[in-house]
Amino acid sequence: MSRVMFMQIGGETNEFSWILNLAFFAFIIIMSLYGQRIQVWQMLKQIEAGLHELKTLSIKSREIAIETFKRYGRDENEIGEDLDRWMDFFTIMPVDLDPAGILKRLDHLLDERRDRFEEFVMDTAPDASHSDRQSLENTLEVTQVLNLIFRIVRHFYILGKKTNSTIVIMQVQMQLPEIMQLAKAYFDAIDAFSESKPIGDGIGPLIVTKLAREYGGTAENYIDEISREVGYYEVDVEGRTVYAVRATGPGGTVGKPGFAIKKLVEDKGKIARIITIDAALKLEGEDLGRVSEGTGAAIGDIGPEKHAIEDTATQNEIAMEAIVIKQNEAAAVGVMDKKILDSIPEVLQRIKTAIRKRTKSGDKVILAGIGNTIGIGL
Amino acid sequence: MNMGIISKIIGIALAGAGFFILYIGMTTGNDILMLFLGSVVMVMGFSLLTARSGKEPTIKPPPPTVTEIRCDSPECEFKEIRDFESGDYILKPLGTTCPKCQGSLTIQGVYVVREEPENKIEI
Numbered sequence: 001m002s003r004v005m006f007m008q009i010g011g012e013t014n015e016f017s018w019i020l021n022l023a024f025f026a027f028i029i030i031m032s033l034y035g036q037r038i039q040v041w042q043m044l045k046q047i048e049a050g051l052h053e054l055k056t057l058s059i060k061s062r063e064i065a066i067e068t069f070k071r072y073g074r075d076e077n078e079i080g081e082d083l084d085r086w087m088d089f090f091t092i093m094p095v096d097l098d099p100a101g102i103l104k105r106l107d108h109l110l111d112e113r114r115d116r117f118e119e120f121v122m123d124t125a126p127d128a129s130h131s132d133r134q135s136l137e138n139t140l141e142v143t144q145v146l147n148l149i150f151r152i153v154r155h156f157y158i159l160g161k162k163t164n165s166t167i168v169i170m171q172v173q174m175q176l177p178e179i180m181q182l183a184k185a186y187f188d189a190i191d192a193f194s195e196s197k198p199i200g201d202g203i204g205p206l207i208v209t210k211l212a213r214e215y216g217g218t219a220e221n222y223i224d225e226i227s228r229e230v231g232y233y234e235v236d237v238e239g240r241t242v243y244a245v246r247a248t249g250p251g252g253t254v255g256k257p258g259f260a261i262k263k264l265v266e267d268k269g270k271i272a273r274i275i276t277i278d279a280a281l282k283l284e285g286e287d288l289g290r291v292s293e294g295t296g297a298a299i300g301d302i303g304p305e306k307h308a309i310e311d312t313a314t315q316n317e318i319a320m321e322a323i324v325i326k327q328n329e330a331a332a333v334g335v336m337d338k339k340i341l342d343s344i345p346e347v348l349q350r351i352k353t354a355i356r357k358r359t360k361s362g363d364k365v366i367l368a369g370i371g372n373t374i375g376i377g378l
Numbered sequence: 379m380n381m382g383i384i385s386k387i388i389g390i391a392l393a394g395a396g397f398f399i400l401y402i403g404m405t406t407g408n409d410i411l412m413l414f415l416g417s418v419v420m421v422m423g424f425s426l427l428t429a430r431s432g433k434e435p436t437i438k439p440p441p442p443t444v445t446e447i448r449c450d451s452p453e454c455e456f457k458e459i460r461d462f463e464s465g466d467y468i469l470k471p472l473g474t475t476c477p478k479c480q481g482s483l484t485i486q487g488v489y490v491v492r493e494e495p496e497n498k499i500e501i
Contacts, residue, residue, distance in 0.1 A: 020399075020411050027418070045429075188440050197443055198468050198488050206468060213469075250467040285501065335443050336468075336489045375488055377469035 040166055043173040047157045050176045054150040057187045058143075065143040068194040069136065072125030082124050086140065087147045089116070107304035111228075117141075131196075134229075134251030135374055138193040142186050142333075149183050185330035192335045193252060198375030200331040200340050204277040204298075205246035206376050207347050208369030211237075212244040214348075219378035224248055226263050229255035237352070239361035243268065249373030257368050258297075258305025262312040264366055272363035274313055275321045275354055277347065278370040279340075282326035289339035290326040291346050293354075298322035299370045309368075319358070323350055336375075389426030396420025446487035449476040462488060 031038075062083060069079045091113045094105040121128070121136045128136060153172060160169035192199045198206070209217070217233030224231040225248075233244040243264050247255030265271050278298035282290065297309040297320055313320050325347065331337050351367065359365055396419030403412030443462035449455070456478045472483040 017409075017411075020409075020415055023415060024411055027415075191440050195443075195462070195464060196467065197462065209469060250470075285499070331492075334490075335440065336487075338487075338489045338491045341487050341489050375467045377467050377485075 036166065040164070040169055043169050044157070044161060047153070047160075047169070047172055047176060050180055051150070051153055051157055053180065054146075054153055054183055057183050058146045058150040061143045061146045061187060061190050064190050064194050065139050068139050069125050071128075072132065072136075073127035074124060079124055082120070083140075083143070086120055087144055089120075089144065103304045103307050106302070110302075110304065114228075131249075131251035134253045135193055135196045138252035138372070138374060139190060142190045142193055145186050146183060146190075149179060149186075153179060182329060185328075185333055188330060188335075189333035192333070193374065196250065196252070196375050198336045199333055199372055200327045200336055201279045201333065201371040202249075202336065202373055202376045203279050203325045203327075203340050203343070204369035204371035205249065205373045206369070207277050207344055207351075208244045208246045208367055209233075209376065209378065210344060211235075211242075211348055211351060211367065215242070217244060222248075222378050227256040227260040229253045230257050230260040232260070232264065237355055237365075240272075240355055240359050241364045242355070243364070243366045245366060245368040247371075247373045249376040249378060252372055252374030254301075254370070254372050256305060257370055258299060258301065258308035261366055261368055262308045265312045265316055265318065268364055270364065271316065271318050271366055272359045273319045273321060273354070274309065274366045274368065275323065275351060276309070276368045276370055277323050277351070278325075279327050279332050280324035281332070282328055286326050287339070288327055288331055288337060289341075289343040291323065291343050291350065292326060293321070293323045293350060296320055296322050298324050321354055321358070323347055323354075385426050385429065389423050389429075391423070393420055393423030393427060396423055441490045441492055443488060443490050445485055446489070447472065447483050448486040449479060449481050450484055451476065451479050451481035454479040454481055456483075 062080075065083060066076060066079050069083070070076055091109060094102055094109060096102055117137050117140065118133065121133045121140065125133065125136055153176075156168055156172045159165070160172065189199065191197070211217075212233035212235050215235040215237050217235045222231050222233050226232060226245075230245060230247050232246070235242050235244060245257055245260050245264065247253050247257065261274060274297070276298040278300065280292070280298065280300075282288065297306050297313070299306045299309065309320070312318070325340060325343050327337070327340055331340060355365055396416050398416075399412055399419060400416030403409045403416050406412065444459050445462050445466045447458040447460070449457075454476055456476050466485055466488055468485055468488050470485045472485065474483055475481065476483055
């Protein structure tokens with residue numbers, strides 16, 4: 001009796017009803033027993049699709065890097081072999097169990113890393129000029145980053161598959177959209193670096209140069225190498241002496257602007273104000289190229305440079321001011337966007353206002369443009 | 379035959395089977411069980427049909443880079459925009475003279491104009 005009633009659920013019975021009932025119950029049982037496995041399978045498929053794309057980006061960036069290096073005197077196969085060896089190059093962060101002096105140790109390691117990159121580029125592109133070598137270093141770094149992203153995602157994909165661990169697979173799958181966004185941003189950046197085009201991150205040095213030029217700064221009176229790959233223009237802005245600091249372009253370098261500021265404070269005597277100009281990551285919903293200002297040192301290094309500015313400013317009681325130009329990751333590492341370039345007049349106006357309102361005639365001001373100077377002349 | 383084609387064939391078969399079950403469900407007095415099963419099978423079929431293969435990633439080419447050249451004379455408003463050429467950089471002085479006032483020319487911008495995303499969320 002109950003069996004007959006069951007088969008009548010939802011309508012009249014017919015000769016197929018028992019098959020459909022069976023299928024329905026089978027579906028419920030399969031879903032409750034294997035639902036999670038099906039979900040994991042689905043997630044693995046999504047990761048696999050992402051991995052294929054990451055692999056393509058990594059291979060294409062390697063090809064572009066080889067094409068770029070090939071212009072400077074060496075054979076394609078030799079470059080390929082050297083590049084593959086270089087893809088695994090790593091930097092071990094200093095021990096932080098004893099944090100005393102960690103920034104000095106970190107700075108030393110970063111210098112060493114930079115030296116090795118320079119050496120590699122010098123060997124792989126012997127005919128390149130100094131400026132070209134700087135841009136080649138950036139190309140190399142982007143290729144390395146894309147390769148690293150691919151290898152890390154592949155590691156977790158295989159690990160998740162091997163151990164059948166839902167938690168590992170879920171974490172990768174959930175982070176995949178962000179990872180893909182980052183990888184695509186870096187892939188777009190390789191076009192900028194291989195062709196030495198200016199990038200969004202270079203807006204700081206560009207603004208500083210524009211201001212210096214407005215007040216008589218030229219490539220000829222630019223004082224070079226106050227610290228590694230950083231120099232400055234000394235200009236008079238409405239009775240104040242402004243030291244306009246930036247990395248030396250048009251090659252791709254950020255230099256060591258923090259230590260340059262520290263040296264200027266030591267060499268030039270009483271400084272009234274340090275103004276830093278940099279690109280900053282925008283929040284979703286904010287306009288690209290939006291200008292914001294605040295207090296502090298606007299510099300996005302991993303520690304030593306920012307520490308040098310803060311330390312010297314605190315010891316000498318120098319006021320710090322920061323103006324940032326908002327952009328997303330893709331715009332910061334990709335070719336300069338028109339909207340970012342259009343922010344220059346507003347930033348120049350804000351710098352002039354800061355100098356006029358918050359310093360007095362005869363004061364000395366340090367204005368530092370922080371960022372990668374690729375494609376930005378002196 | 380690769381997995382992509384097989385999954386598409388299975389997708390079509392499942393979508394067809396789902397449609398058939400739905401049809402039977404509707405012709406036999408709107409049998410809820412059959413309607414439900416038909417829908418589930420159809421959804422599974424369409425999911426397989428529309429699933430991305432993952433083996434043919436499409437990489438969108440970046441927008442073209444342009445170079446903006448301006449006359450250095452503050453009175454002259456000459457401006458030229460051309461395609462980026464290798465060796466161009468911002469603030470590069472050009473050897474040529476301004477066709478309007480014979481002043482010197484400098485590259486004042488190297489940039490791209492990115493399209494606004496279609497699905498931009500405005501709040």
